[in-house]
Amino acid sequence: MTNNRKRHAPLLNRCSALAITLLLAALSARPATGATASPLIRDVQRKVVKIYGAGGLRQMESYQSGILVSPQGHVVTALSYVLDTDDVAVVLDDGRKFSVEFVGSDPVLELAVLQLQLGEQEVDWFDLEDAAPAVPGEPVLAVSNLYGIAAGDEPASIMQGVVTAVAPLAARRGAFQANYRGEVYVVDAHANNPGAAGGALVDWQGRLLGVLGKELKSRVTGAWLNYAVPVDAWAESVEAIMAGRAASSSSGLELAPDEPTTLASLGLVLVPNLLACTPPFVDGIVPASPASDAGLKPDDLIVFVEGEPTVSCSDVVAALARIDRRDGARLAVLRDGELVDVVVAAPTETDETAPSDAPADEEQ
Amino acid sequence: MPSALLIFLAALATTDPTLAPLDVPPDVATAEANRVAAVSRASEATVAIFDSAGKGGGSGVIVSADGFALTNFHVVAGSGPALKCGLPDGVLYDAVLVGIDPVGDLALVQLLGRNDFPVAAIGDSDDVRVGDWAFAAGNPFLLADDFTPSVSYGMISGVRRYQYPAGTLLEYTDCLQTDAAINPGNSGGPLFNADGELIGINGRGSFEKRGRKNVGVGYAISVNQAMRFLSHLKSGRILDHASLGATVATEDDGVIVDDILDSSDAFRRGLRYGDEIVMLANREITTANALQNILGVFPPDWRVPVRFRRDGRTFDAVIRLASKHDPAELVALVQREAADPSRPPGDEPQPDDEDPSDPEPNKLPKLPDLRKLLDSKPKLPKAIAERYIERRGFANYWYNQQAQQRLWSAWQQFQGDDAAASPGYDWLVEGHVAAGGDFILRTGPLQSEIRLPQGVTGAIFRGDLTSQLSPPGSGGLLLAVHLWQRMLDEGLRTFGEVVYLGRLPCGDAEPAECLSCLYGGVEVRLFFDATTGAMISLECYSSDDADPCELHLSDFRETAGRMLPHRWTIRSGDREFATLEIDQFEMAVDGLRREAQ
Numbered sequence: 033m034t035n036n037r038k039r040h041a042p043l044l045n046r047c048s049a050l051a052i053t054l055l056l057a058a059l060s061a062r063p064a065t066g067a068t069a070s071p072l073i074r075d076v077q078r079k080v081v082k083i084y085g086a087g088g089l090r091q092m093e094s095y096q097s098g099i100l101v102s103p104q105g106h107v108v109t110a111l112s113y114v115l116d117t118d119d120v121a122v123v124l125d126d127g128r129k130f131s132v133e134f135v136g137s138d139p140v141l142e143l144a145v146l147q148l149q150l151g152e153q154e155v156d157w158f159d160l161e162d163a164a165p166a167v168p169g170e171p172v173l174a175v176s177n178l179y180g181i182a183a184g185d186e187p188a189s190i191m192q193g194v195v196t197a198v199a200p201l202a203a204r205r206g207a208f209q210a211n212y213r214g215e216v217y218v219v220d221a222h223a224n225n226p227g228a229a230g231g232a233l234v235d236w237q238g239r240l241l242g243v244l245g246k247e248l249k250s251r252v253t254g255a256w257l258n259y260a261v262p263v264d265a266w267a268e269s270v271e272a273i274m275a276g277r278a279a280s281s282s283s284g285l286e287l288a289p290d291e292p293t294t295l296a297s298l299g300l301v302l303v304p305n306l307l308a309c310t311p312p313f314v315d316g317i318v319p320a321s322p323a324s325d326a327g328l329k330p331d332d333l334i335v336f337v338e339g340e341p342t343v344s345c346s347d348v349v350a351a352l353a354r355i356d357r358r359d360g361a362r363l364a365v366l367r368d369g370e371l372v373d374v375v376v377a378a379p380t381e382t383d384e385t386a387p388s389d390a391p392a393d394e395e396q
Numbered sequence: 397m398p399s400a401l402l403i404f405l406a407a408l409a410t411t412d413p414t415l416a417p418l419d420v421p422p423d424v425a426t427a428e429a430n431r432v433a434a435v436s437r438a439s440e441a442t443v444a445i446f447d448s449a450g451k452g453g454g455s456g457v458i459v460s461a462d463g464f465a466l467t468n469f470h471v472v473a474g475s476g477p478a479l480k481c482g483l484p485d486g487v488l489y490d491a492v493l494v495g496i497d498p499v500g501d502l503a504l505v506q507l508l509g510r511n512d513f514p515v516a517a518i519g520d521s522d523d524v525r526v527g528d529w530a531f532a533a534g535n536p537f538l539l540a541d542d543f544t545p546s547v548s549y550g551m552i553s554g555v556r557r558y559q560y561p562a563g564t565l566l567e568y569t570d571c572l573q574t575d576a577a578i579n580p581g582n583s584g585g586p587l588f589n590a591d592g593e594l595i596g597i598n599g600r601g602s603f604e605k606r607g608r609k610n611v612g613v614g615y616a617i618s619v620n621q622a623m624r625f626l627s628h629l630k631s632g633r634i635l636d637h638a639s640l641g642a643t644v645a646t647e648d649d650g651v652i653v654d655d656i657l658d659s660s661d662a663f664r665r666g667l668r669y670g671d672e673i674v675m676l677a678n679r680e681i682t683t684a685n686a687l688q689n690i691l692g693v694f695p696p697d698w699r700v701p702v703r704f705r706r707d708g709r710t711f712d713a714v715i716r717l718a719s720k721h722d723p724a725e726l727v728a729l730v731q732r733e734a735a736d737p738s739r740p741p742g743d744e745p746q747p748d749d750e751d752p753s754d755p756e757p758n759k760l761p762k763l764p765d766l767r768k769l770l771d772s773k774p775k776l777p778k779a780i781a782e783r784y785i786e787r788r789g790f791a792n793y794w795y796n797q798q799a800q801q802r803l804w805s806a807w808q809q810f811q812g813d814d815a816a817a818s819p820g821y822d823w824l825v826e827g828h829v830a831a832g833g834d835f836i837l838r839t840g841p842l843q844s845e846i847r848l849p850q851g852v853t854g855a856i857f858r859g860d861l862t863s864q865l866s867p868p869g870s871g872g873l874l875l876a877v878h879l880w881q882r883m884l885d886e887g888l889r890t891f892g893e894v895v896y897l898g899r900l901p902c903g904d905a906e907p908a909e910c911l912s913c914l915y916g917g918v919e920v921r922l923f924f925d926a927t928t929g930a931m932i933s934l935e936c937y938s939s940d941d942a943d944p945c946e947l948h949l950s951d952f953r954e955t956a957g958r959m960l961p962h963r964w965t966i967r968s969g970d971r972e973f974a975t976l977e978i979d980q981f982e983m984a985v986d987g988l989r990r991e992a993q
Contacts, residue, residue, distance in 0.1 A: 073527040127682055179602040179613055181557055181573060184683045189553040190526055191575040191612050221575065222612030225602070 072238045073173070077125045077187035078156040080232050082177045083109055083146075086117040097176040097188065097231035098122065098146065099243060100157040105130070105148030106274050108266070109230035110246050111137045115144055122148055124155065127185025136273035139336055139364070140211050140373075141266050142246065145273045158232070158240040160271070163263035166217050166233075166241045170195045174223035174260070176231025176244055188231065193221025193258075195241075203248035203257055210248050211364075211371060216259040217242050223258045224248070233260035293352040293361055298376055299323040302334075305345040312348040314365075322360075326376040329367065336364035434592030435531065435547050441516035442545040442586055443467070444482040444535040445491070445505065447475035455534030455545070455585025456481065456505065457516050457594060459626065463489075463507035466622055466629075467584030468599045469496050470566065472503045473733050477792055478780040481507045482543030483514070492783045495629035496791045498730050499637040499720065500692070501566045501599050502622055503584070503791075504629035508779050516586060519593030521618035524572060528552045532576045532598050532614070534585025545585070550576025550612075558689040559600060559615055565729055567637075569692025571615045572596045578614025587616040594619050621693040627909070628695055628898030632795030636726055638694040638717035644673060646684045650705075657718075659941035665713035665970060667704055674710070675703040696720070699901040713970060727789055799896035803909055804888060806929030812958050818885040819958065819983040821878075827962075830975035837976075839881065844874045848974065861916040862938040871945030871968030876936040879920045880947070883913075891915050899926065902933045903948045903967065930959065943969035955981050 079100045087094035098109035107122060109115070115134065122130045130148040137144040148155070166172065174191045182188055197218040203210040217233060223244055231244040242260030250257055295302060299321020303313045312334040317324045334342055337351035338361065355361050360378040364371055443456035443465050454471030458464070465481065472479065472493055481491040494504040507513060524530075530552050533545040540546065554573035561567040574587060578598045587596035596616025603611060628635050641660025644651050650672040656663050667673075673681050677700040681687050694700065696719040703712050721729070776784060787793035821841040828834045833849030845854035846867060853866040855874035865872040882890045891913035899907035900923070908923040921944075923933035930952055936945040945968050949961030960981055966973040 070525040070527045077526070181554060181602070181613070183558070183685060185686075186554070186556070187526070189573060189613070190551060191553055192551040222610075225611055225613065 072236070073175075073190055074187075075156070076173065076175050076232065076234050076238050077190070079158050080125065080175045080177070080188040081107055082123045082180075082182060082188070083107070083114060083120065083230065084123070085114040085120040087114055091226075093180060093226045095177065095180045095227050096229045097178075097227065097244065099230065099232045099240070100148075100155050101160055101270065102157055102274065103155070105150040105155055106135065106157075106270075107132070107146040107148060108243055108270055109144055109146060110243075111139065111142045111144040112229065112246060115146070120146065122146065123184070125182075125185070125187035128153070138266065138269045138273065138339060139341060140339055141261065141269060142211055143243065143261075143266055143270065145270055160240070160263060160267045162239055163267065164235055164237075164239040164241055165262065165264060166195045166198070166235065168195050168197055171236055172217075172219060172221075172241060173234050173236070174219065174221050174228070174231060174244060174258075175234060176223070176225075176228035178223075178225040178228040178231070180227050191221040191223060193219045193223070196220050198262075201245075201248075201257075201259065201261075202251045203259075204251050205246065205248055208370060209251070210246075211373075212245075212261065212265075214261070214265050216245065216261055219258050219260065221258060223260065224256070291357045293355045293357040295349065295352065297322075297357045298352070298361065300328065302345045302348065307344075309344040310346075312342055312345045322376045322378070326363075326374050328363075328365065328374055328376070332365035332367050332372075334363055335366050335371070338362050431590070434588070434590060435533075438516065438531070438586065438588045438592040438594075439484050439533055439545050439547065440514035442484065442533040443507070444538075444540055444543045444545070445471055445584060446480045446482070446538075447472075448478040448480060449475075450480070453535065453538055454581060454583040455598070457533075457584075457586035457597070458507065458513050459516060459518065459594075461513050461515050462511050463491075463509075463513045464494065464626075464630065465491070465505050465507060466597055466626070467503050467505060468597065469498045469501045469503045470599070471584040472496065472505065473498075473730075477784045477786075478776050479505055481505065482540075483507075484542075484544045486542050488543070490777055490779050492780045493792055494795050495632050495635065496730070497625055497629060497635040497637075498565045498726070498733060499567060499635070500617060500621065500625060501568065502597065502617060502625055502629065502635075504626070506783070508783075516588075516594040517592060518623065519589050519591075519595045519619060521572065521595045521620045524552055524555055524589065524595050524618075526552050526555055529590040530572075530574050530576055530587055530595065531590075532574070532578055532582055532585060532587050532616075534582040534598065536577070536579035536581040538581050548577035548610075550574050553613070556689065557615060558685060558692075565733065567692055568600055568615050568617060569689045570621065571600075571617055574614050574616065575612040576614065577610040577612075578616075579610045580608060582614070597622055618693065624693065624698075625695060625898075627907075630795060631799055631896045631898045632790050632792040633895070633897075634726055634730055634789055634791055636696055636723070637720045638691055638696045638698055639720040640687070640691060640715075641718040642667060644684045644687055650674070651681050651684055651687055653704075660718055661716040661943075662702070662718075664943060665702075665715050666711055667702070667713070667715070668706070670706070672705040673702065674705055676700060691717070695898070695900075697897070697900050723789060796896050799909075800888060800894055800911060803896070803911060803924050803929075807924055807931055810929035810959055812954065819881070820885065821881050822984055823877075823881070824980075824982040825978055826980040827976055827978040830977060835974075835976055837877070839874075839877060844878060846874060861918050865938055865945075867973075869968065869971070870966050870973040871943050872936050872938055873945055873947065873966050873973070875918065875938070876920070876934050876945045876947045879913075879915055879918065879936060880934055882915065883922065888913065891920075897921075903946060903965070905932070905948075908932060945973075956983065 081098045083096050083098045096110055096114045098107040101108050120132050122132050132146040132148055135145040135147050171194055175188050177188050195217045198215055201210060201212055201216045224247055228244050229246040232240055233242040234240055240263055242262045244260050248257050299318030300323040301316040303315045314328055314330050314332040316330055317328055334348050337348060340351050342348045342351055358378050361376045363374045365374055441458040445456045445467055446453035456465040456467035459466055477493045479491040480488050482488045489507045489509050491505045491507045494506050496503045531547055531549045533547050536546050553575050557571050557573045559568035578601050582598045585598050586594050587598050589595050596619055598614060598616045600615040602613040641662045642653050642656035645654045653669055653671045656669055676687055676690050679690050694717055696717055698717050699714050701714050783794050785793040821839060823839045825837040836847045838845055842858060843854060843856045845852060855864040855866050857878050864875050866874055888894045893914045895912045897910045897912050900910045902908040902923040909926050911922045913920050919937040921935040922931055925932050932949055934947045948965040951963035952959045953962050962978040964976040
């Protein structure tokens with residue numbers, strides 16, 4: 033089901049052929065002499081929602097955007113402090129207001145899935161099956177409630193531009209590196225303004241290309257980035273969350289593995305588990321163990337195991353137990369204020385440590 | 397067709413050698429040619445505006461061949477009456493400040509020296525849709541040494557947007573949002589549609605933490621709002637915007653009136669505390685904000701239909717909008733604004749979509765202090781000095797005088813050669829009432845009376861005029877006729893103060909040119925047809941909290957060398973009092989005065 037979204041051919045080979053196809057499609061879809069894309073845009077605007085939640089302090093807007101991805105009212109949006117309240121409200125472009133249920137999140141992609149309490153009501157939505165890949169040069173539209181301009185029954189704002197590159201995201205937020213490092217669509221529109229996160233990037237046929245990410249600066253230049261995370265990168269994870277499976281792209285069916293991973297099998301020692309919710313700090317590392325090979329260090333705080341948030345030592349033990357020790361384990365730790373991805377290799381294999389992350393740029 | 401696509405075509409042709417050169421489809425070639433033509437046409441009327449000291453500036457757009465150009469209030473605030481305006485022909489023209497609208501952030505200047513200035517084609521901003529292509533022209537960062545405007549192309553991102561007041565005055569309502577780059581210096585410049593028709597006046601942007609440069613969110617005042625205020629700006633006044641005379645709140649069951657002035661027209665038309673407002677100016681109201689958004693585009697005294705609900709019943713009324721500010725308050729605010737244009741009056745926290753350290757981010761650095769300039773009385777260029785009169789409440793009183801003279805001359809010409817001779821106060825007017833029956837009106841300098849089917853009533857024009865409101869229900873027909881006679885006899889000098897207001901709705905007709913005149917505590921408004929010069933209506937306001945008598949005049953026929961109206965429709969409030977069809981008109985009839993006594 034998800035395979036048709038994967039890119040089979042190398043991007044560049046397909047580029048020209050696809051570009052011509054798109055060009056022709058674009059020509060037919062856009063009146064050459066007319067001056068408007070209104071009907072298409074109205075259709076897209078109905079699928080983009082305004083989200084209101086926590087925030088409101090200086091430079092912490094209490095709003096963001098989201099996209100409807102199912103007839104059951106599932107909304108994909110950015111995982112952010114805005115959702116950090118029980119009182120999240122979603123307002124559609126026709127002014128209908130819904131309370132939401134938090135369905136789940138993918139901390140690496142920094143995306144969350146909400147579900148509107150629809151009752152008998154119906155909504156328009158993007159079919160992820162119809163989502164399209166984009167290539168550099170493709171004309172696109174960014175649809176979001178940037179700056180919270182739209183209120184009540186006002187529809188989201190539209191910006192136009194072109195995909196200027198498809199490239200891995202190398203970005204930071206303040207001193208922190210962005211979690212997601214995969215490919216993004218870089219666009220020349222000012223798409224990622226305050227409040228735009230969670231909005232839609234669509235092509236000129238109204239097909240969903242990606243979700244607008246949070247405000248980030250380039251790790252290299254410090255410039256604000258304008259980008260969207262391709263549907264390819266998150267559809268599987270979002271569908272897993274919608275299907276009620278706990279977490280992200282890597283989580284399969286929840287079967288107990290033959291040889292569950294344990295702290296001992298990794299060579300990992302956590303601080304003594306004295307409280308009901310002891311923070312899972314690393315207390316020690318067994319020399320020449322998978323953990324030491326992977327570069328884990330004492331005082332690391334384990335915040336994710338295979339994308340699942342771990343708030344206590346017990347969480348870490350339970351999460352590890354769901355991983356077969358022959359598969360290795362993917363952790364994220366907080367070290368010196370920075371989120372670091374760590375891949376712990378399977379014990380029987382030779383060293384394959386995660387590339388150590390360059391420290392984030394200093395704030396200019 | 398966006399430029400992006402054309403660049404895309406070029407990129408394809410050059411980067412892949414195996415690809416045969418593409419034939420440009422004729423549609424694309426045509427679209428490109430059309431765009432080039434539209435940009436070229438639109439650029440001609442785009443103005444680069446500088447203050448006389450050359451320290452700041454902005455943009456503008458010419459809307460009439462005699463050089464009237466629209467810009468933002470915040471571009472001219474603090475620059476005094478003399479400006480310099482550059483056109484793409486490379487010539488720098490003297491320009492004079494005409495009128496300002498500090499609430500709507502509009503200003504009007506007049507370029508001098510030609511009467512064949514290039515004029516922008518005026519579009520209809522109500523027809524603008526999200527997704528339409530649009531382009532901004534102007535002088536961002538004051539880059540153009542030869543005054544050729546910079547052009548930025550983009551899309552309409554939103555329509556009917558509302559942007560909160562920055563400071564206490566400036567408020568953008570029902571405005572256009574575009575991703576065409578709007579930068580400092582674009583302020584006051586035109587936003588055009590793809591055909592090169594003017595759809596808005598650029599003036600504001602959302603910038604927030606990314607610094608004072610475009611981030612794809614610019615706002616333009618709709619051209620329909622600008623055109624509605626244009627004649628008012630030409631009056632040289634400091635303009636105000638409208639208020640409902642009531643405040644509303646969004647509640648679960650709709651937009652509810654939570655306070656109302658009992659002196660307001662809205663109250664007299666039946667609106668009450670607790671009523672739900674459903675529609676205003678034929679637009680649906682779903683939130684209190686939506687109501688302010690719609691209201692903000694009208695001048696005071698504009699008339700708009702309102703629909704409201706009470707106890708399940710729906711009522712329709714046409715209400716005369718009130719002023720938003722007290723006139724003195726407005727002048728004080730403008731003076732503070734002019735004194736320190738970099739900081740709008742008031743210490744209100746800024747909306748969080750604007751950079752708090754930069755409350756009017758799109759505003760350019762201006763001269764530090766208008767009052768200093770005024771105190772030192774700098775010598776104005778001769779051409780400017782001839783067209784500038786300072787007066788409290790006005791940006792430039794000279795233009796108000798001009799408008800009064802223009803209306804008066806046009807009216808005299810309409811009246812005919814003999815109009816100079818006074819018809820006096822002794823009239824005998826006979827005819828029939830449209831609803832049935834006859835009437836006789838006898839007038840004199842001190843008293844008048846009218847016999848209608850319902851009876852005879854009179855009025856005495858000595859002492860307090862404001863109590864002489866007979867016949868009952870007319871709002872003061874006899875007084876209105878008396879003031880009309882005074883104007884015919886003595887001209888506008890009979891009135892204590894005369895102010896040209898601009899074009900305002902007059903009865904059910906198109907907006908007409910309006911003079912406001914004071915006499916003996918009564919305000920009389922004279923309405924003139926902009927085309928013919930005829931005086932088509934008088935409105936007589938005996939007090940602030942009562943409906944005026946509206947005397948609408950039509951069916952003009954020549955009588956004794958003078959064009960006289962033979963149909964008078966008298967209205968007060970939302971009711972028609974009577975329509976009088978005149979059969980016989982006698983003026984300066986001897987003995988009538990005695991007879992009436």
